[in-house]
Amino acid sequence: MESVAISLFLLLAVVVSGWLSRLSPLSIPTPVVQIALGAVIALSTGAAVDLEPDVFFLLFLPPLLFYDGWKIPKEGLFRDKGTILQLALGLVVFTVVGLGLFIHWMIPLMPLGAAFALAAILSPTDPIAVSAISTKVPIPKRLMHILEGESLLNDASGLVCMRFAVAAVVTGSFSLVDAFGAFLWLAIGGLAIGIGVTWVVTRVKGLISRRIGEEAGSQVLISLLIPFGAYLLAERLHCSGILAAVAAGITMSYAEQSGQALADTRVRRNAVWDMIQFTANGIIFVLLGEQLPSIASRAAHVVQSTGHTDPLWLIVYVAAISLALIVLRFLWVWVALRFTLFRAVRKGLPVQRPSLRLIAATSLAGVRGAITLAGVLTIPFFVADGSAFPSRNLIIFLAASVIVVSLLLASIGLPFLLKNLKLPPEPKALAEEDNARAAAAEAAIEAIEQLQKAKKVGRNETELYGEAAARVMEVYRRRIEKQGLQGEAVSHLRKLEEIERQLRLAGIRAERDVYYERSRSRELSDEISRRLIREADLAEARLTGS
Known part of the structure; x- marks a missing residue:
């Protein structure tokens, strides 16, 4: 009963966080409010949810990553594949090396292997956090697609780097050949399993539906089971379950292009998945907030592992690491962009140099989130000789603090960097x-x-x-x-269509008010009322694009 009560309490916290976010005059993103609310809950109750990393990964990451992969625009993913791969692979390695050396220099008492482990778990950006930030901060579409694509792919590279850094600390040895081979197995195996599971399930599902018909409820349930099946099979074969879930989602989007699913199935499925995304996203950040008081309570003990006695040094370390992450990301993006422009000029292609503000926005938008927290909690307590893993509590404290700082910096800084920013037009769309x-x-x-x-x-x-x-x-x-039509005629027609859309919306909403009024006065049966209101809702959704 206690676990059920906790789950219901977390759901209530997600609802309240949405209200508080809307009431906030500062346009504070919902994840920040949810983290704060989780911390308040932990402080007021004196207890927090015992976060098991393996269970956390299994419950939350497969459906959310699957849905992100399903809905991410594929034309943007493949158009900017070079940039995305540079960020998802090259930037991760650059961050691990650069930040790891910087942390070891700043905190000499932290062994180099442990510093690399912290840098590795901080290197991947979080797709869930990126999506959540975009609901309050108007990120340009193309930049958003690049950030989403990067965050979907860099989890595997970051977690692999962390795994081998931890193994080097635990065993005292490291093999670059073994690390590279393991990364290939994790990545290629995870992608193949995700693609294969989705392809087999959709083919079997389509065959059965053609024989006996399609039931919307079953179709929705199958779509919910696919990411868990891909994730569990990949983990069973020691591949990347994260990449398997992402690949399953991308494959699902291609399978859906066959158009075999009924319209009613698509409507219901979209509603279910939207609710899952909203709920799981919220619970993740509330759980993150609940962990912070217990992590911060160990600050007095943690600071001793840095060679200092004043806990204020921890604030200095968090600020320095957060700044180093932004600087390293800025340098990588700037150099990679110069290289891309150089190749375009060599090919004789027209180029338009983006402003430094856009590069700065890209650097600041690399927020950390749930994957970093869950990953850092998997660090073992002991090494091979039975002694404690060096600086484990310090690593967890710094990782959790950097997550919060990255969310706050992105929430505050992105609106200023992106305000009135001129981007290359995309008339092709x-x-x-x-x-x-x-x-x-x-x-x-x-x-x-x-x-x-x-x-x-x-x-x-x-x-x-x-x-x-x-x-x-x-x-x-x-x-x-x-x-x-061309020129002004097209502009005139678009304005006319917008006015017509507004008039249609006004009419639809007036219709729906009448349906509700007649339903309340018992002039309309519940069955007919629900059907008419649903028709009005779908018509409004079509006009508003929601």
Whole structure:
């Protein structure tokens, strides 16, 4: 019963954090509020959830990483694949080496292997934290896609680096060849398992659905089981479960392009996954906040392992490490961008140099989150000779503190860096959308005409079909005519469409108010009321893009 009560209390905390975030006049991102709320809960109750890293990874990471991989725009992922791989692989190694040496220089009593372990677990950015920050901070789409792609892929490289740094401390030996081979097995095996599990499940599911029909509830449940299956199988084979979940999500997006799922299934599934993402994201940050008081309570003991007696030195270390992470990220992004521009010039391609503000925003947006916390808690208590792992409590304290600082810095600094920042326009996306809408409209008109001809009806009904077809096809013809317009005519039409959208929204909301009013007065049955309100909700969602 206690575990059930704790789970319900965490869910309530997530709800309250959303209210507090909206009430905040400073536009504080919800994750920061959730961390603070978790800390308040731990301080007021005197207890915190005992965070088991393995259970934490299994419960939260597979579905969230799967969903992020499922929804991330693939054209952006492959268009900026070079930049993403540079950040996900090269930057991780650069950070581990540079930050590890810096920490060892700053805290000589921390062994070099332990310093590398701390640097490794701080090197990966967190996709969950990045997504949560973007809800309050208006990050440009292309930059957001790069950050999401990086954070989805750099977890494996960071965790592998940490694993071998810890092994070097525990055993006293290190092999670069073994580390590289293990990384290849973890990465390639994880990706292959994620792709394979999703492909097999979707093929079997499609075969069964064609034979006996599709049930929306079962389809939603299958989509929930896929990331856990991929993660557990990968971990069983000593591959990266994180990459398996990401690869499963990306594969799922391609499998969905077949369009075999029913519309009702997609609507229900999206609603379920949105709720899971909101709930799991919130619980992760509340749990993080709950761990902070117990970690901070050991500060007096922890500071002794640094060679000082004043706990204020811990603040200095956290600030220095946070600044070093930003500087190293800035240097890597700047050099990588110069190299990319140099190659583009060599190929004769047009280039546009991004401003230093954009590079600074990219550096500041590398927030740390749940993966760092869960990863650092897996550090063993003892080494091979039975002695305590050096500076373990200090490593955990510094990692947890850097997570909070990175979230706060991104929340405060990104709005200033991105304000009125001019980015290269992307007219191709608008053109692609307009072309797709026009082609779909032509196909719709053709389908309507064929249906009208195929219907064998009486003379009176023929006139009705003709009138109804004309009304429906008028909407599609207006969409096709839009393709021939240019310049001011297109701008005028877009403004007209926006005004029409606002008017339609006003009408839909007025309809829904009537449905509610009549339902309350018992002039409308509950069944009909729910159906009409659902129709209005779907129509509004289509117009608002939510």
